[in-house]
Amino acid sequence: xxxxxxxxxxxxxxxxxxxxxxxxxxxxxxxxxxxxxxxxxxxxxxxxxxxxxxxxxxxxxxxxxxxxxxxxxxxxxxxxxxxxxxxxxxxxxxxxxxxxxxxxxxxxxxxxxxxxxxxxxxxxxxxxxxxxx
Amino acid sequence: xxxxxxxxxxxxxxxxxxxxxxxxxxxxxxxxxxxxxxxxxxxxxxxxxxxxxxxxxxxxxxxxxxxxxxxxxxxxxxxxxxxxxxxxxxxxxxxxxxxxxxxxxxxxxxxxxxxxxxxxxxxxxxxxxxxxx
DNA sequence: TTGAATTTGGACTAATATAGTCCTATATAT
DNA sequence: ATATATAGGACTATATTAGTCCAAATTCAA
Ligand code: SF4
Ligand code: SF4
Numbered sequence: 450x451x452x453x454x455x456x457x458x459x460x461x462x463x464x465x466x467x468x469x470x471x472x473x474x475x476x477x478x479x480x481x482x483x484x485x486x487x488x489x490x491x492x493x494x495x496x497x498x499x500x501x502x503x504x505x506x507x508x509x510x511x512x513x514x515x516x517x518x519x520x521x522x523x524x525x526x527x528x529x530x531x532x533x534x535x536x537x538x539x540x541x542x543x544x545x546x547x548x549x550x551x552x553x554x555x556x557x558x559x560x561x562x563x564x565x566x567x568x569x570x571x572x573x574x575x576x577x578x579x580x581x582x
Numbered sequence: 583x584x585x586x587x588x589x590x591x592x593x594x595x596x597x598x599x600x601x602x603x604x605x606x607x608x609x610x611x612x613x614x615x616x617x618x619x620x621x622x623x624x625x626x627x628x629x630x631x632x633x634x635x636x637x638x639x640x641x642x643x644x645x646x647x648x649x650x651x652x653x654x655x656x657x658x659x660x661x662x663x664x665x666x667x668x669x670x671x672x673x674x675x676x677x678x679x680x681x682x683x684x685x686x687x688x689x690x691x692x693x694x695x696x697x698x699x700x701x702x703x704x705x706x707x708x709x710x711x712x713x714x715x
Numbered sequence: 716t717t718g719a720a721t722t723t724g725g726a727c728t729a730a731t732a733t734a735g736t737c738c739t740a741t742a743t744a745t
Numbered sequence: 746a747t748a749t750a751t752a753g754g755a756c757t758a759t760a761t762t763a764g765t766c767c768a769a770a771t772t773c774a775a
Binding site: 585587588590620622623625640641642643644666 | 732733734735736737741742743744745
């Protein structure tokens with residue numbers, strides 16, 4: 450299964466929600482309630498989006514989140530890396546190559562796998578959040 | 583992480599191995615030894631490929647596997663479904679929709695996610711094993 | 716200045732999926 | 746007969762993903 454993680458799906462829904470209520474601050478609680486997304490989990494996700502400068506956050510009473518960029522300026526790829534940390538299709542292609550696949554020496558498909566990775570990356574980079582709102 | 587499963591990687595290596603030793607029967611043991619792939623696991627994978635008519639198997643002494651199709655006639659997509667059973671990027675897009683995402687009623691991104699799924703599928707269908715050998 | 720609403724973030728547990736193992740049956744060439 | 750193969754069910758181990766819990770910091774406003 451080549452799954453988009455639930456977290457990324459939640460992020461997409463949240464961004465759509467925020468985008469739809471334009472310019473008003475939106476709270477995590479509000480999104481959680483309206484979209485049936487677990488509150489604590491959603492909070493973490495929104496925080497990550499804030500750390501990637503996709504969202505702006507305002508703490509305290511009457512606080513909440515708002516978009517920091519136009520939706521068409523946020524590639525799906527960035528969202529995915531922001532949330533899941535890595536988008537490599539194979540162990541040996543991980544950014545932080547701490548882990549190295551034990552077959553790395555005898556592997557006969559590294560090159561074509563790398564090419565495939567590139568193509569998938571290009572696809573995810575070509576999509577933006579505006580395609581989901 | 584959008585990972586190609588290790589099983590699919592093993593399948594690709596095995597198919598390359600079989601393709602390289604053209605027309606001679608190749609045993610699971612041989613591939614396992616030469617490629618450092620766990621024997622039992624590889625056996626299961628080859629069996630699945632046989633059940634999908636990608637390989638032909640010969641039981642008994644001097645038995646082994648051979649290709650049933652040219653490598654450019656085997657889409658990567660078919661390999662993935664044969665081995666991992668499903669390639670849907672979201673729960674609600676599974677073939678056997680026994681499981682249904684609990685958000686299915688309130689979900690706001692089903693349509694674009696379906697479109698993305700289609701594009702990924704097309705990419706995996708356009709690749710064939712010949713791209714990996 | 717107190718309190719409620721909010722984000723922040725670490726640490727943890729639970730659920731699921733992937734990877735790998737073990738064992739037995741069946742087929743076949745010699 | 747027997748050694749060498751594939752066939753396949755049932756199981757265990759590991760890794761990843763999903764979800765929870767708790768305490769802190771920030772801000773507004775009564
Ligand atoms: S099997 Fe090959 S392509 Fe896959 S992770 Fe290991 S080295 Fe990389
Ligand atoms: S969240 Fe939406 S797109 Fe994702 S699985 Fe559930 S219904 Fe499908």
